[in-house]
Amino acid sequence: MLRAQVSRVCRAMALCCVVVMALMGLIATTSGRAEASSCSGPLSGGEIRVVIVVDAADFGGGSSAICLVVPTGTTGSQLLARRSAELGTGSVRYGSSGLLCAIDGLPATGCGDHNAGGFDYWGYFIGRSGSWVYGNINPFTRRLSDGDIEGWRYVRGGSGSAQDPAPRITPSQSLFPALAPNLPAVVEQPAVTSGNASSSSSSTAIDVGREATSESPESPDVVSMATTTLEPVAVEGIALASSRASDSTIGRWIAIAAVFLLIATMAGGAWIQTRRSR
Amino acid sequence: MTAPRLLHPGAWWLWAVALAACALRTTNPVLLCLTIAVSGWVVVSRRTDVPWSRSFASFLRLGLIVIVVRLVFQILFGVRVSGTTLFSVPEVTLPSWAAGVSLGGPVTLESLMAALYQGLRLATVLACFGAATSLCSPYRMLRALPTVLYEAGVAVTVAFTFAPQAIVASRQVREARRLRGRSDRGIRAWSASALPVLEGALDRAVALAASMDSRGYGRRGGVSVSKRRRSVGLVLVGLVAIAIGSYGLLDPGAPAMFRIPALAVGVVALVGSLAASGRSVERTRYRPDPWVKPEWIVSLAGLIALASFVLAGRMSDALTPSTNPLEVPAVPIVAVIGLLVATLPAWFAPTPPTLATVSTSMAVAA
Secondary structure (H helix, E strand, O other), X not given: OHHHHHHHHHHHHHHHHHHHHHHHHHHOOOOOOOOOOOOOOOOOOOEEEEEEEEEXXXXXXXXXXXXXXXXXOOEHHHHHHHHHHHHOOOOOEEOOOOOEEEEXXXXXXXXXXXXXXXXXXXXXXXXXXXXXXEXXXXXXXXXXXXXXXXXXXXXXXXXXXXXXXXXXXXXXXXXXXXXXXXXXXXXXXXXXXXXXXXXOEEXXXXXXXXOOOOOOOOOHHHOEEEEEEEOOOOOOHHHHHHHHOOHHHHHHHHHHHHHHHHHHHHHHHHHHHHHHHO | OOOOOOOOHHHHHHHHHHHHHHHHOOXXXXXXXXXXXXXXXXXXXXXXXXXXXHHHHHHHHHHHHHHHHHHXXXXXXXXXXXXXXXXXXXXXXXXXXXXXXXXXXXXXXXXXXXXXXXXXXXXXXXXXXXXXXXXXXXXXXXXXXXXXXXXXXXXXXXXXXXXXXXXXXXXXXXXXXXXXXXXXXXXXXXHHHHHHHHHHHHHHHHXXXXXXXXXXXXXXXXXXXXXXXXXXHHHHHHHHHHHHHHHHHHOOOOOHHHOHHXXXXXXXXXXXXXXXXXXXXXXXXXXXXXXXXXXXXXXXXHHXXXXXXXXXXXXXXXXXXXXXXXXXXOOOHHHHHHHHHOOOHHHHOOOOOOHHHHHHHHHHHO
């Protein structure tokens, strides 16, 4: 009876190991999508234009707004990843609980830490009719629609509620560049020249300097506009995965295999020991 | 090799709690699996031939259930995180005031791995507890407890004997079912026997506490009512503070106030209670378990493993591998060596006496 029990335990252990290793094997097969389209050029079917505002001025970074063309059904977090890839600012860091820790590598360490009776965290905001609404929504599940404006602000000592300060760039439709046949709500045309919108991916970035972070950024003249032309980048999974799947990964697999060999030896030894004692 | 004898139960508990604390410090699945293997190996090598020594397998099974439940909860109610979507469950859009709660939605590999790591960690803690339960007799542990804990007599007795009694009760219930010609396997048999097992285990533990009480366990002697109340209050405060403090010590995420300060408050309260109750009650112990070299080796092996985990946590962040983005967990060599040190009790602890060795030693003594 004891022997049967122990052999069952051994089998269960082996099964656990196999499941863990199989799931880890899946890590290598993460994949993503690649796309390249222009925010000021004509949209093809199944594409939307959205603006994402990131305000890290409280942390010593800058504020920026960028217009991106993304496929329909893109979520808020996918947009954030897309933005990081376009700007080349490094991937967005998440905690194991799924909490967003860092955008553009800010902050370098920590995740939603306590500070001054509140929390330092990246607040999520949604631009609605010219003002920011605190995003009580999970960015992983929020699906964007055409003309949406998404905002992220690094809040210091925030309470995690709608009282926390919103990004300083006003979410007006003027953040979208010209040439928007699908977007009737464009109020004014920013002075943007985007001539080479043919093959390369062109995105319009609006940067606000650290000194120009007044709390009332109603006037768009404090906003200096710049057009950056980026090479088409393979976004998300593939590029990141390939950069990580280097020599160190192989070394890690070897170490894991060695430890599991040890575990298998122990399980086998335990089984033999109980067999002998009975 | 020393003569067969039972190791001091405190040494086994210290060793097991240290291993559990190791598990609480990490979500690295490789280290967690190794911790389970180490505890299992030691249990197989040094367990006694009594009913509750079978409890390790039961605790492993319980751990498996914990992992499955954790994964199911993640799939149904878990926070949605980005990553590789494996499949989607039907999504329920909740009103805006409940936007923090998600029901259904896309299930990503990243979220499942995070849930698996956490479930595995809990399963490992359960395995360590199972190891302690199957390695030493709960009755001996009860005897070895410090006198201060006698105040909480019934609670302490039930706490230490419930799990082993449940193992014994479940065996008896299963045997009874088999004698009546019913199946003792499967979900139905399990659900039918769950209630009698729990009830039986609690009944036994309470009966044990009552019989110990009637034999003077936790007896106060001629102490005045006000003095007794004061000492009982102090014990309560002390126990709660020690519980919080030891939790704070074992959980690296706890605020600093809950660690050493809480422990210190607890110790002071317990010592104060000893002083308040006076030394009017004198207690003697019949054949106390010795604490000699093997006890030191076993408890030190556990503490070295814990120290190696603390060190590994300081050196790198390999103890908590990232699940978002997903990475292949690194294996911190320091922690692995520490865990291998924790297997030493499998050789250095004295072999427990079997029925045969007990009778020969009695014959020699006679």
